[in-house]
Amino acid sequence: MICKKCGKEAVIKIRAHNISLCEEHFAEFFIGRVEKAIKDFRMLKKGDKVLVAVSGGKDSLSLWDVLTDMDIKADGIHINSGIEGFSEKLQEKAEAFAKKRGLKLHIVNVEDILGEPIPKAVKLVGRTPCSLCGLSRRYIMNRYASEMGYTVIATGHNLDDESSNLLANMVKNQWDYALRQSPHLPEERGLKRRIKPFIYLSEREIAAYAILKGIDYCEERCPYSKKATSIAYKEAINHIERFSPGTKHRFITEFIRSRDRLFKNQKGVELKPCPICGYPTASDGPCSLCRIKERIKERSKKAASA
Amino acid sequence: MVGIAQVVVQGKKQEVKAKGTIRDLMKKFGLNPEIHLSLVNGKLKEEDYRLKDGDVVEIIRVISGG
Numbered sequence: 001m002i003c004k005k006c007g008k009e010a011v012i013k014i015r016a017h018n019i020s021l022c023e024e025h026f027a028e029f030f031i032g033r034v035e036k037a038i039k040d041f042r043m044l045k046k047g048d049k050v051l052v053a054v055s056g057g058k059d060s061l062s063l064w065d066v067l068t069d070m071d072i073k074a075d076g077i078h079i080n081s082g083i084e085g086f087s088e089k090l091q092e093k094a095e096a097f098a099k100k101r102g103l104k105l106h107i108v109n110v111e112d113i114l115g116e117p118i119p120k121a122v123k124l125v126g127r128t129p130c131s132l133c134g135l136s137r138r139y140i141m142n143r144y145a146s147e148m149g150y151t152v153i154a155t156g157h158n159l160d161d162e163s164s165n166l167l168a169n170m171v172k173n174q175w176d177y178a179l180r181q182s183p184h185l186p187e188e189r190g191l192k193r194r195i196k197p198f199i200y201l202s203e204r205e206i207a208a209y210a211i212l213k214g215i216d217y218c219e220e221r222c223p224y225s226k227k228a229t230s231i232a233y234k235e236a237i238n239h240i241e242r243f244s245p246g247t248k249h250r251f252i253t254e255f256i257r258s259r260d261r262l263f264k265n266q267k268g269v270e271l272k273p274c275p276i277c278g279y280p281t282a283s284d285g286p287c288s289l290c291r292i293k294e295r296i297k298e299r300s301k302k303a304a305s306a
Numbered sequence: 307m308v309g310i311a312q313v314v315v316q317g318k319k320q321e322v323k324a325k326g327t328i329r330d331l332m333k334k335f336g337l338n339p340e341i342h343l344s345l346v347n348g349k350l351k352e353e354d355y356r357l358k359d360g361d362v363v364e365i366i367r368v369i370s371g372g
Contacts, residue, residue, distance in 0.1 A: 013352050230371035
């Protein structure tokens with residue numbers, strides 16, 4: 001197959017757009033999709049101070065890379081979950097990338113916030129690792145962005161993440177979550193603005209970009225993600241995508257476009273500041289993270305005295 | 307005469323006849339091309355690439371989650 005733009009040998013076929021592209025024109029296509037997302041959802045304002053959530057995987061490193069190439073100045077934050085044999089590899093990749101590109105990277109350990117690393121915290125509080133890790137990450141990102149004066153947090157969430165999340169929220173009848181899904185979450189009562197510039201790009205396209213740009217990312221999967229149901233939803237929606245190219249894009253973008261009309265009477269969740277840390281929460285008492293921290297403290301004490 | 311290509315799928319290495327395309331290989335292994343990429347001799351190749359004798363094909367699963 002040859003590149004639709006120049007006739008050179010193609011390196012990738014993108015069925016959703018019915019095109020095959022060479023290395024050069026794929027890079028052009030990729031940047032174009034990021035530019036379109038930023039423009040369509042008014043993700044960035046003049047004078048924004050951008051903080052990129054950098055895990056060390058392909059999505060976040062590619063995001064940091066492409067934003068830098070687009071002359072959008074962005075610093076990174078890496079959150080180390082303390083998963084032995086895995087977290088250190090991710091941190092190494094994030095640090096190496098920052099060093100190579102001369103970018104500023106902040107490192108935060110979950111343990112410093114929760115009191116325990118994720119594997120130990122999971123055992124103490126009985127939550128699933130993915131939910132506890134996600135909750136801690138969102139909390140840390142928001143807190144550090146606020147404390148360090150960043151105006152917006154950019155994450156590597158992509159078309160696969162967002163469309164499979166929407167499918168999962170619908171299947172589980174979690175409409176509160178579905179209605180909050182957006183590539184651009186505005187700032188509200190203590191929550192920093194969050195943007196997802198990869199909303200128009202699939203994980204396959206992002207992986208291809210990372211490979212072609214020689215981005216050294218961590219290919220290893222989190223040992224806890226093997227049991228994650230999110231993978232099953234991604235496989236399911238990609239099964240439909242295979243037979244009906246463009247499904248993921250249509251599913252998420254049409255939902256975003258029509259939800260205000262369909263759910264105009266639906267009230268959003270009201271957020272209040274947590275009485276302990278000030279972080280916004282939907283609950284009347286302390287936020288989820290403060291409740292978890294308290295439980296960890298209690299159970300650690302109990303375990304130590306037993 | 308049909309040559310031999312080496313294929314690495316999900317970390318497992320095996321030998322196959324060097325005939326047909328990467329798309330045929332994905333079909334043979336029951337893989338969805340929407341969540342896989344192929345490297346041939348270390349270079350990204352499109353699914354229509356025709357296998358040649360001595361090729362080393364690595365099929366990478368690209369979805370992650372948690």
